[in-house]
Amino acid sequence: MEFAQEQAGEVAVVKLAGRLDSGAAQLAEESFTRMLGSGTPHLAIDMSQLAYISSAGLRVLLVVAKKVQQAKGKMVLFGLVPNVREVFAVSGFDKIFAIQSDAAAAVAAAR
Amino acid sequence: MLGFVEEIVLLQLDDSQGKFVNLPLSAADVVLAGAALMELALDNRIDSDLEQLILVDPKPTGDDILDDVLKQLVETGGELGAAAVLERISVNGEKYQEMALKHLLAKGILREENGRFLWVFHTRRYPVVDDSEQREVRARLRQLVLTDEIPDPRDVVLICLIDACGLLGLVLSPDEITETKTRVEQLSQLDLIGQAVTKAVAEIRFIVRHATSAIY
Numbered sequence: 001m002e003f004a005q006e007q008a009g010e011v012a013v014v015k016l017a018g019r020l021d022s023g024a025a026q027l028a029e030e031s032f033t034r035m036l037g038s039g040t041p042h043l044a045i046d047m048s049q050l051a052y053i054s055s056a057g058l059r060v061l062l063v064v065a066k067k068v069q070q071a072k073g074k075m076v077l078f079g080l081v082p083n084v085r086e087v088f089a090v091s092g093f094d095k096i097f098a099i100q101s102d103a104a105a106a107v108a109a110a111r
Numbered sequence: 112m113l114g115f116v117e118e119i120v121l122l123q124l125d126d127s128q129g130k131f132v133n134l135p136l137s138a139a140d141v142v143l144a145g146a147a148l149m150e151l152a153l154d155n156r157i158d159s160d161l162e163q164l165i166l167v168d169p170k171p172t173g174d175d176i177l178d179d180v181l182k183q184l185v186e187t188g189g190e191l192g193a194a195a196v197l198e199r200i201s202v203n204g205e206k207y208q209e210m211a212l213k214h215l216l217a218k219g220i221l222r223e224e225n226g227r228f229l230w231v232f233h234t235r236r237y238p239v240v241d242d243s244e245q246r247e248v249r250a251r252l253r254q255l256v257l258t259d260e261i262p263d264p265r266d267v268v269l270i271c272l273i274d275a276c277g278l279l280g281l282v283l284s285p286d287e288i289t290e291t292k293t294r295v296e297q298l299s300q301l302d303l304i305g306q307a308v309t310k311a312v313a314e315i316r317f318i319v320r321h322a323t324s325a326i327y
Contacts, residue, residue, distance in 0.1 A: 022158035022167045055152060055159045055303045059264045062301070066261040090161055092300035096261065 002049075003031045011042045011110045013103065017049035020057030028057070032064045041073035044106035048079030053087055065097065074098070078106035113218075115146035116176050118248060119272045120211040121220065122281055134276055138315040140204020142275050144197055145308030147180045147207060149268045152304055156181065159303045164193045176210050179203065193307040201311075249282045255298070256283065256291050262298055270298045271305035275312040 001024035002017040012035060020028060035041075043064075061077075068075040078100040080088060088094040100106040113121065119142060123131050134142075148164070151157045154172065158165045169185050171178045180200055187196065215221040248269065255266050262270070273279060274295055279288050288295075299309055 022155050022165070025155065052160075054165075056155060058301070058303075059153070062261065062264055062267075066263060069261045087161060091303060091306075092297050095297060096301075 001028060003028060005035060008044070008103075008107045009111070011044050011107045013044045013046060013107065015046040015049065019052040019054075020050055020060065021052065021054040022056040025056040025060050029060045029063060032060070033067075036064070036067055036071065041068045041071050041075070042110045043068060043073070043075040044100075044103065044110045045075065045077045046079050046103065046106075047077055047084060048081065050084055051081065053084050058087070058091060058093055061093070061097070074110045076100055076106040076110040078102055113220075114174060114176070114211075114214075115150045115268055115272065116143055116207055116211045117214050118269060119143065119146045119276065120208055121215060122248065122273060122278055123276060124221075132276070132278065135315055135319045136205075137201070138312045138319075139208070139276070140201040141197060141308060141311045141315065142272055143204040143207045143211075144180075144200035145275070145304060145311075146268075146272055147176055148193075148197065148200065148304050149272075149302060151177055151180060152302075153264060153268070157184065159193050161303070162192060164191060164196045164304070176207050176214075179207075193304050194311065197304070197307050197311055252282045256294055257287065262301070264302070267298055267301045268305060270295060271302055271309060274299050275305075275308050 001020055002015070004015040004017075006013050006015075014032075014035070016028070018024070035043075045061075065075050076098045079102065080099065085094070088097070088099070098109055100109055123134070123139070125132055131139075148157065151172075152159065154177075156166075156168045156170075156172065156177075158167050164184075166181075166184045169181050171181065183200060183203075184196065187199065191199075212221065216223055251266060252269060252273070254260065255262050256270065273282065279295065283291065299305055
């Protein structure tokens with residue numbers, strides 16, 4: 001899995017690529033935790049290159065979202081590919097996360 | 112911290128009487144098997160998606176219940192869906208309950224007294240020595256269900272297991288159970304193995320209900 005970050009004003013845009021599963025979960029969580037250590041978190045997460053997500057991957061996003069909520073920040077996802085969207089729908093994650101269709105809408109919503 | 116199997120055994124215990132709450136045996140077995148599987152998932156020993164449950168790391172954990180489950184997962188070859196794995200593991204539900212009780216006794220949370228009901232059956236009673244563990248879990252889960260708080264993955268599992276056992280009454284009032292039905296369903300859905308547990312228990316309850324109504 002690849003984890004890349006860039007800034008769009010006060011919003012950090014995180015790009016996840018590849019597979020977010022048990023093999024990548026620890027690295028992803030550590031990367032998010034490092035990032036969240038610097039200031040109030042406003043995150044837009046680009047999922048357009050994330051081809052697969054397992055339960056372990058979902059848990060990482062849940063843990064990050066909880067930390068963001070506790071820090072009174074915002075976290076918005078965008079660009080979910082169809083099979084990842086299906087996992088979100090079946091697990092109900094699409095009801096607890098804010099999801100936007102593109103980067104501009106996600107960055108605006110994460111401010 | 113208690114493991115899920117221990118937590119659910121503790122919550123199933125009616126501490127006013129030292130007896131277990133009534134649940135169809137096979138449903139209790141499914142819940143305990145689900146608890147063990149979800150513990151392994153949170154320990155990153157197994158993973159799952161919409162199709163299968165994947166064995167990630169079969170190394171022993173040092174917990175006799177979890178290691179027994181891992182051993183069985185190795186035997187399955189790791190190609191089954193969560194529901195099929197749950198069915199296999201739940202065969203050992205009663206054994207896992209006994210093992211969990213031993214853990215709770217060893218940890219000083221429960222003490223054992225030999226007791227006898229009024230009728231012939233001889234049983235053992237497990238009065239709670241220290242109920243702080245139970246109270247802590249209940250307070251945390253109430254907060255989660257009664258607010259829009261984003262859940263911790265461990266609490267998702269506990270809500271799912273408690274709901275599957277029909278034990279929400281231990282943490283919520285009857286009115287709160289009605290008011291938070293949607294929220295509890297939403298939380299229970301978040302764990303894919305938990306979904307398999309909920310579905311299996313609902314099927315068992317359906318079968319028991321219809322078998323009973325057919326008799327009477």
